[in-house]
Amino acid sequence: MQHPDSRFTSRRGLLFGTAAMGAGALLVGCTSNESDDEPAANDQPAADDKPGKQVTIGFAGPQADHGWLNAINDNAKSRAKKYSDVTLEITEGSNDTAAQIGQIETLINKKVDVLVVLPADGKALTQVGLQAMRAGIPVVNLDRIFNTPQAYRCWIGGDNYGMGLNAGHYIGEKLKGKSAARVIELAGLDNLELTQQRTKGFDDALKNYPNIKKVARQAAEFTVESGQAKMAQLLQAQSKFDALWNHDDDQGVGALRAIEQAGRDDFLMVGGAGALSAFQAIKKDDGVLKATVLYPPTMAASAIDLARALGQGKGIGGLAEFEIPASLTLYSAVVDKTNIDQYMSTGFK
Numbered sequence: 001m002q003h004p005d006s007r008f009t010s011r012r013g014l015l016f017g018t019a020a021m022g023a024g025a026l027l028v029g030c031t032s033n034e035s036d037d038e039p040a041a042n043d044q045p046a047a048d049d050k051p052g053k054q055v056t057i058g059f060a061g062p063q064a065d066h067g068w069l070n071a072i073n074d075n076a077k078s079r080a081k082k083y084s085d086v087t088l089e090i091t092e093g094s095n096d097t098a099a100q101i102g103q104i105e106t107l108i109n110k111k112v113d114v115l116v117v118l119p120a121d122g123k124a125l126t127q128v129g130l131q132a133m134r135a136g137i138p139v140v141n142l143d144r145i146f147n148t149p150q151a152y153r154c155w156i157g158g159d160n161y162g163m164g165l166n167a168g169h170y171i172g173e174k175l176k177g178k179s180a181a182r183v184i185e186l187a188g189l190d191n192l193e194l195t196q197q198r199t200k201g202f203d204d205a206l207k208n209y210p211n212i213k214k215v216a217r218q219a220a221e222f223t224v225e226s227g228q229a230k231m232a233q234l235l236q237a238q239s240k241f242d243a244l245w246n247h248d249d250d251q252g253v254g255a256l257r258a259i260e261q262a263g264r265d266d267f268l269m270v271g272g273a274g275a276l277s278a279f280q281a282i283k284k285d286d287g288v289l290k291a292t293v294l295y296p297p298t299m300a301a302s303a304i305d306l307a308r309a310l311g312q313g314k315g316i317g318g319l320a321e322f323e324i325p326a327s328l329t330l331y332s333a334v335v336d337k338t339n340i341d342q343y344m345s346t347g348f349k
Contacts, residue, residue: 046317047309051085055114055311057304058107059090060100061142062120066222067250068273071297071348072118072142079301086308097124104128108135114307117152118142118300126151138310142303153310155327156303158295160197162332163247167198167270167293168205170334171243172212174268174290181212182241184234186227186255188248190219198247198272215241220251227251231258243268249275249292256281259288274335276347283340291336297348299330 057080064070073093080088089112091103100120107115108131115132119125122144129151132139141152149155175181185202188195199217206212218234220226227246234244235258246252249271259269271278271292278292306324309315315322335343 046319047305047312047314048317049083051083052314053312054085054087055308056087056089056110056112057307057311058104058110058112058115058137059088059117059304060104060107060115061091061093061118061300062100063093063095065095067275067348068295068297072300074348075297075300076116076304079304083308085312086304088304095120097121101125101128104132108132108137112137113311114138114140116140116142116300116303116307119144119146122146138307140303140307140310142300149326153326154306154324156299156306157329158299159329159332160194160295161201162329163272163293163295164198164201164203164245165205166201166332166334167245167272168202169208170270170291170293170336171245171268172205172209175212175242176209178242179211181209181243182215182238183212183243183245184216184238184241185214185218186231186234186244186246186251187217187219188222188251195219195247202245220248220255222248222251224250224254224257227254228258229254231255232262235259235262235264241267243270244288245270245272247272249273249278252289252292253277256287256289264288270334274343274347276344276349279335279340279344279347282335282337283344285337291334294331294333294335294343296330296346298346302328302330 059076061072062069064073080086089107089110094100097120104117105128115137117129117139126147129139129146133151138153141155143157145155146152171183187199206214216234216238218230220230244267246255246269252271265288267288268290269288271289272295274292274294274296278289281287281289282291309324316324
């Protein structure tokens, strides 16, 4: 899960039926001195739900060994079924680089119209992205980014830095009236760039709150088991703190077990990603988990929308351009009890 430095957001328009895509609507209107035979900007062709040219989309992602990755596959499949003009060719998925390259090459040989690729390793799969583009098959690079923009036509994904930033601001606002507030962080895998980006965003946000000090950080492994073990260590080391940010709701299941076993309820917890279990706990509101910061798997549904628009040579409804953007970064919305009902249907298991 990575993002490029440049960030683009899209409004929720005809093309995007998914949550967590912010930014105001781009309004293009006609003025009285426009001639009748001059096309208005908002008359440009844009993708919509009406059947159009048949498009075969090849979808290749890593093995769904994590709740979020499984939700990625589910979102892609369900979105493709929505369109009578889309045929989805989906691979089994693999975390082995060579195996995933082979799966993508099979899709290239089948001459699919568009490829959607969530690489197990963006750097390692860059060459196969280039191979597809050189074969005239546009690539929608999903989340983990290739090393060069030449390997994809459009990138769409989440904002790891933004996750940390928004988690930090949420906690900061909750604790801004408390002197000498202490926070801790349960991170993900430290060798991943996405983990480093989430931590940097969190730390940058906390700089706005001089009353808050981060007193501990522990890296887990995005699993229930690691979340429980690492959280137990944090609880033993820190007898008193005011807030916890956990990078991932799957490892958060384990973290919550450790918290319950320790009998602790003297702090607030913010999660990350948007798992259904986290949403349910937030709605129930009888424990420490008060919010989670989204990393929406609905991006896979939007990737199908983008691929369909590419295959049909159309742009995006709500934008003036003839072409789809080169990059779309999703917004990391904070979900708490004030807006939980809006997002509940997007929660993943």
